[in-house]
Amino acid sequence: MALAADRPPLKARDYKSDIKPVWCPGCGDFAVLSAITKALAFLERPREEVAMITGIGCSSRIAAYTRVYGFHGVHGRALALAGGLKAARPDLTVLVAGGDGDGLSIGGNHFIHACRRNMDMTYIVMDNEVYGMTKGQASPTTDADWDRSKLTPRGTGIRPFNPAALALTAGATFIARGFTGDPNGLAKILVSAIEHRGFSFVQALSPCKTFRPEQMEWKKHVRGFAQPPTHIGALAAERLHADDGMSTGVIYQTDYPAFQPGGGEPGDPGQFEAEFRI
């Protein structure tokens, strides 16, 4: 095999697999795939040193569409699986991706604790405010009055929550929002997120053309945050709560040691037998 240094630099397309996505034409997730591969190419990460961990849902299929190591696991548990991988293999670049249902509903507890644990990984939630793969049900980010789901024909009647604000409260050390209508901007955010040492959370506004066609109007509302990123939590919280959820960019980044268990030297497993001897 050629040494890593001798290999020609990889282009974004080298990080894409030849499997055709199941996504509908016009799905925002294509742009996320594009942004991730661009970011990896920009960072010159060797493919074999990257792991893409996902759960279940339309967007979670992304693991198969990248050409890095991947794990397409069970619904909602991608962050937990990634935590175990990172604990055992701190040398890997760990990316976790999924949808709003996967990450914020069934995986909500893991989201909170992954933020809090602050292991060095990047989590991308492709937020389209709907469960797509199960044919259009409301998620934790769906507006209370969205009445197009057969499951909640009068709307959920329940307020959505703001995932970026939750990430901030739970202890994520990098929080950003991107938009799939701006794949280059999203790729830039992802570069910063991957380079950040700690848990980086990126909410990617990713319209669902099939179940939420009205989201195709998002491009008219999305704009950058007026202010540069802050490291002050209270300030970030204020901005997030004042915002309508359509501002993009890095909101918050702070320097807090990433958590990494273990780190000891390899030892002899026989050493513990002595403690049982009478």
Added chain:
Amino acid sequence: MTSNNNCDISIAVTGSGGAGSITAGELLLSLAGKNGCFGMMRRSFGPQIRGGEAAALVRLGPQPIECMNDHFDLWLALDWQNADRFADEIPLHPGSLIIADPAAGETPEVVRHLGLEVLEVAMKALSKEVPLGRPNMIALGVLAHWLDFCADEAGKLIDHAFHDKGGEVVNDSRAAFTAGFTEPGIVEARSRRQVPTRCDPASVGERWDLSGNEGCGLGAIRGGLRFAAAYPITPASDLLEWLAPRLEKLGGSLLQAEDELASINMVIGASFGGVPSMTATSGPGLALMAEALGLAVAAEVPALVVNVQRGGPSTGIPTKSEQVDLDIALHGMHGDAPHLVLAALDHADCVLTTEWALRLAEALQTVAIVLTDQNLAQSRALIPRPQFVLPEIPARKTAEADDSYERYAITPDGVSPMAIPGTECSTYVADGLEHTESGKPSTAAADHALQLDKRQRKIDGFEYGEHWADVQGRGDIAILTWGSTASAAREAAGRLEEDGTKVRVIGLRLLMPASPDRLAAVLDGVEHVLVVEQSHGRQFYRYLRAYYDIEADVRVLARPGPLLIAPGEIVRELEEWS
């Protein structure tokens, strides 16, 4: 006497939660170890952290002991609070002795109606004569004198146990011990009664003081474990707590998860990274893990779960033992999910079974569930050093760098090389979706059939060797059992043998895949099979019916926990049958 050996003594030390009965029992067991005995100690307590009830149930003798006896010879009560809650776990016989504190008030009716000799020792009052002395150390002294144990050794053990609490606590605990050891009433009473003879420490060989949970931890480490994920649950937490500092000393790590859904997924993630990994849990936790275990089977990621059974379903009786997670371990997954299920038979066997299970999981790239139970996991035993030789088991088959790599390639033995992240040009996606040989998601019937067959074949085709069961003795009667109940069965067989009845005891260690041909061979010539299990629903018997053809007459001795199945019960069942 119901004991089959006059050196064999069973002692219960009880008290309200926080009274120190467990500490006294643990020190008594350690002291017995220093004095050359074999033995074991179970803990029995309620779910309360303080203010409940706690019993140290100790059995000591000159031969290795792996189960409790039918009766207790001595019950030392530090106090009588809530004694009725565990009285049925401390069966007594007409010769049993009660040692109680007069300050604790009247002997409760559950004990009084037996009309036993009660020896009063003013443990509380004696402890007050020493500033930091506690009644449980008086009790330890009383018991050490009763058993003719060496007081110097006790002093050393007290030093070790209370070292962290400072010199005053150590000194006063030693003084309290001495007050108990020399208490005139005890000295006089002992001279009247036959008491066990001690063993000679030099003659018994190397012995270990091991709990079942520690045995599983040690076995896993011997099997190559370097990562564990943990979510606390009684009675498995001590296994995880044992692993935490030790994995770090091996260059590995333990991660505390937010729930069992996370812990099992962390195990799968770490194992995907190439590191042998496990978690430990109990029934409700295993139920939560079931979905991800199906993922590990489908994605062919090695994963070990040690499940310490407790009374169920739901929270059930979380601090006490029952053999009731067999069904979920065997059949609790969705889909056709072939995997391994093993069960440890005794303390030493916890080491063997867990090491074996992890090695098998690694070699076969699948899930292994090891079942133990609270009785085994949380008891300590003084045993001969565990010695066993496992058959040669190949390490996890990994892939070299290869441009045409296929993760789920169909191979003759069903095991395909696994590329570990970091291996160049062999990237793949581990997938719970059904997939092609390359790992590409597929809903095609042919791919599903091929992959299902591959995952079954690798398990069915493996040569597991002689460790599938522990078979002892011979005869035309057999006891067929599993888990910690095997120890009671072995002791029952020993007693019957003394009376001239030969009994074969078969304890199944490898439950899945089943070994019907092997069992048929060891049951050759057997006319009566007694199935013994601690389950109201007869889970083990139904498992046997599903996977084995047993030609002999079969009877079932099955009942729920938390009361353990005693050797005498098995003896009676067999005597009534013949």
